[in-house]
Amino acid sequence: MKKQGMFLLFSLALLAIVFSAFYNKIELKKQTVYNVLEGITQRVTKSQEKTDIILYFPGNDFNLLKAEDRLIDDNDSIEKSIVNEIIKGPLKEGKSQIVSSKTKVIKIKRQGNTLTLNLTKDxxxxxxxxxxxxxxxIYSIVNSLTELPGIQYIDLYVENKHISKFTGYEDYKGLLSRNRKIIEKKKYLNPMEVLKEQMKLETQQKWLEAYMLMSDDCLNGNRLYFDEYVKQNKEIMDSGFINEDYEIGGYTIKKDKAYVDVYFYTYEGGQRCLLKKLKLGCIKIDDSWMVDWVQPE
Structure with missing residues (x-):
């Protein structure tokens, strides 16, 4: 941000010099510079508003949903943007379009832990x-929207009628919740294994794969959305904190939670030294271990 700020200030200074040489009247010059720079600032700010999102599309075999990350312009509500991107279809290989491209969002509203979505008949x-x-x-939309922290249920309507009122959709009564069973991902039976893989993916900057190994519990107040997670890790990476020199130790399990010992090392005078030992949390969800959104101990 400091570099961007310095670049913007330098650009503004150059523009001010150009305008001062061009206009004779000082007041006119000031007003013109102000108007031009204000427009530039608005366009720069708008162009920088990008958000990383996660979408789910069926694989080409139509058995499971596969996650796809996408960087979008942040010009609308994140909920509406997610639905519109699903309607556009996948951009990466191995996935299939699932919602008609003619579909439009009539209304979308979030209230508490429930998101009400009304779509056209398409x-x-x-x-x-x-x-x-x-x-x-159905679950391409439900699972994509419940990636957002705090959204636990989707109330789905088509042309103001609940989805369950239409032929073929009678089973989708009431509020719809996340369906993890149809998400394609590896199951981990050991908390140490999932943490080791998740940390390795982070050091490789494979953010989507690493994030998919984090807990997706909608009620976890510490959970970050994918966009926040990516930005936070990039900042940490830029600061040089993410270090590949670590070792995974033992772990302790209490019911559906576990803490794994992680040893971080540094080098001083050519010698490898223990920098810090932390206990990182994992949680068991649907018979698979995931990395938990808890502070290290």
Whole structure:
């Protein structure tokens, strides 16, 4: 941010010099410079507003949903942007379009832990006439939106009628919650293994893969959204804090929670020295261990 600020100040100074040489009247010069620079600042600020999001699309075999990260312009509510990006379809190989591209958002509203979404009737139109298409279509949206911390339920409507009122969708009554069973990801039976893999992915800057090994508990107040997670880790990486020189030790388990010992090392005078020992938390969700959003001990 300091470098960007210095660059912007330098640019403004140059523009002021150019305008002062061009205009004779000081008052006119000041007003013109102000107007031009204000417009430039607004455009620069707007162009810098980008958000990393996670979307779910079915794989080409139509068995499970696969995660895809995407950097989008932050010009709308994050909830509406997520739905619109699902409608656009996947940008990476190995995934399939699942929602008709003609679908539009009529209304989207968040209240507490519930998000109400109202879509046009185009949402009901099948693309492939696949037997599991409706199921994947519903949870492509539900799982993408419940990636947002604090959103636990989706109340889905089509043309102001609840989704369960339409033929073929009768099973989707009431509020819809996250469905982890159809997300393609490896299951970890050991807290030490999942933490080791997650930390390795972070040092490789594979943010999506690393984030997918973090707890997705909607009620966890410490949970960061993917965009916050990426920005935070990039700042830590730039500061040189993320260090590849560490060792994973033992762990202790209490019911569905565990703490894993991690030893961080540094070098002083050519000698490898223990910098710090931390206990990092993991949590068991749906029979698989994930890294928890808790402060290290």
């Amino acid at each position: 949402f009901l139109n099948p693309i492939y006439s696949n037997s599991g298409e409706d199921y994947l279509k």
